[in-house]
Amino acid sequence: MVALKEVMSRHFESVHPDAPARDAFRLMSSLNLSMLPVREDRRLVGMLSDVPASGEESALRVRDVMSPDVLTGLEDQDVRELIVVMRRRDIRTLPVLDANQELVGVFTLGGPWKRSGGGPRRPASEGRVPP
DSSP states (O other), X not given: OOBHHHHXXXXXXXXXXXXXXXXXXXXXXXXXXXXXEEEETTEEEEEEEOOOSSSTTTTOBHHHXXXXXXXXXXXXXXXXXXXXXXXXXXXXXXXXXXTTSXXXXXXXXXXXXXXXXXXXXXOOOOOOOOO
């Protein structure tokens, strides 16, 4: 088993739900991010994605445009289980929570995980779906 905490990144950007949406979208654009975790304190409250092309977000706050329902993984969870779900739902970035439900990292479906089901040393596999 390869746990998420072994392969996730602990270096990630996040934004507060009351931040201006335009600032969050600029940050995403400047860092070339497709998704940005939204958190209050250390708790994940949503994800921001789909940077708009126009200036329509000028008066909006992040909470007005974020997705509150987010697929997450737990840091002790098996990566192979989550890869199946991420592929099925076409999700590339997964927020990782600890036992206290606090955001501690992100896992991105790329590199050796992009093609394989279990990491660099395992052949492509569908694995099993988490309960």
